[in-house]
Amino acid sequence: MIDDEGNQLGILPPYEAIKKAREKNLDLVEISPTAQPPVCRIMDYGKYLYQQEKKEREAKKHQKTITVKEVKFRINVDDHDYETKKNHVLRFLDEGDKVKATIFFRGREMTRTGLGRQILERLIKDVEPMSIVEFRPRQEGNTLHAILAPKKSDKEREKEKEKERKMKAAAQSAPSPDPPQAQVAKPAS
16 A cells, blocks of 8 residues: 555555545545555545646647648649649648648540649649658549648747747847938028
């Protein structure tokens, strides 16, 4: 048996262990029932459960869930539309999300899957500094898709953002050169 301060009390009969726990107004909790003899501890079980739950919540707070964002293209995409969607892909990658680039073919467009593949290859080449290609472009039914993942880890991205914040703060706190004061000539009296 172990008391509430972590000290070993030795082997006690169950009624005596319960008596000691009640004297301290705490609970008797069986920690290891398979051990010979079973190990019990005097503790506030409600407080223990609360602390465990608190630790789990704290651990969840620090977890980063990776979401997959989808960007859809067409084979007849215009340059401006392509650039806009490429910027969306870059933003998603910067935020640490994976990106699924999809091209959906309708009707006769199925005969022109090569154009779709060219668009995805162009996208992969354009975002190469920021991404890793998890799945090369592949055809499934009437869709062609590729999956891109961010290149940098969360810690590296946070360090870069912190450096940017420090540089902005330094730029704002630096004294700006004052414009030269206009000198007004006083009339001679």
